[in-house]
Amino acid sequence: MLSRVAPWLASRRDAPDPAGLSVRTLDAQDTPALLLLARQDPVANVFILAHLRATGTAAPTSGGAGVIGVFDDGILTGACWAGANLVPVQLDPALAPLVAEAANSSGRRYASAFGPAAAVLALNAELAELGHRAHEVRADQPLMIIDGPPLVQPNRGLEPGNLADFDRILPACAAMFEEEVGYSPYLGGREFYSRRVEGLIRQGHSLVHLNNAGEVVFKAELGAVTDDVTQVQGVWMNPIFRGQGLSAGYMSAVVEKARQIAPVTSLYVNGFNTRARSTYERVGFRQVGTFATVLF
Secondary structure, eight states, rough: HHHHHHHHHHHHTTTTOGGGGGEEOOOOHHHHHHHHHHHHHHHHHHHHOOOOHHHHHOOOTTTSEEEEEEETTTEEEEEEEEEEEEEESSOOOGGGGHHHHHHHEEEEOEEEEEEEHHHHHHHHHHHHHOOOSSSSEEEEEEEEEOOOOOOOOOOOOOOOOOOOGGGHHHHHHHHHHHHHHSSTTTTHHHHHHHHHHHHHHHHTOEEEEEEESSEEEEEEEEEEOSSSSEEEEEEEEOOTTTSSHHHHHHHHHHHHHHTTTOOOEEEETOOOOOOHHHHHHHHHHHHEEEEEEEEE
16 A cells, blocks of 8 residues: 555655654553644644544554554554544545545444545545545645634524424424435434434534424534534524525524634535535635535
């Protein structure tokens, strides 16, 4: 595998020496090194930083998910979360062959890969050679942040979700998921997805507006949370209420709630979704990078 990596690196003056590279799954003793690596970009790496904040360790989970680390002469130089999804962490695209081989050899099936576009697309190219076929590649997803108050008056109807409303919130979350990725989140079983939604509600990270009829008008989640950054996910407006100019007020309310947790609010959006991008910009979001998502 190093023979495939070497030509990529040879043309780069700042590249690591292929002879000094090694790959392995991280364990608890690698936690400080992973934190140091991820903190180089706390916005792009909020997923892994949120995981470390919650668990306190880089060691594999009880379910077998873990972090693949690439070392250059013993120094952690890049990494990739490998669980239900693949999420690169400060990963040089030239190192994608090493990570793809390790991810493939685990025998796990991955639902997606997401993160900084160059690394994700390089991983996808390598995984394709190993037999992993993507059914959709979203190569241009602006990564956006707002680090001040929203520029639009927040909609005061948005509140943290309540478990008493779980049976209303769950179908809205499932509808958003199916609309976004094209299949039901229940395909692998209803229980896992239900627990995920319930957990977000319990943490106060599910934000929702139910009208007097008990309908979910709008909802979003803070899907990854650290002391520095929150990442907004699952933004969904009930189709009945679309086209009424409500989105900006709701997104401002999301930012207002998120800023009570961390100073920076982030999200990433499909590049082709010009209406959503326009709404986010109106609220005060600005682009700071580009993500990509590969759906397997």
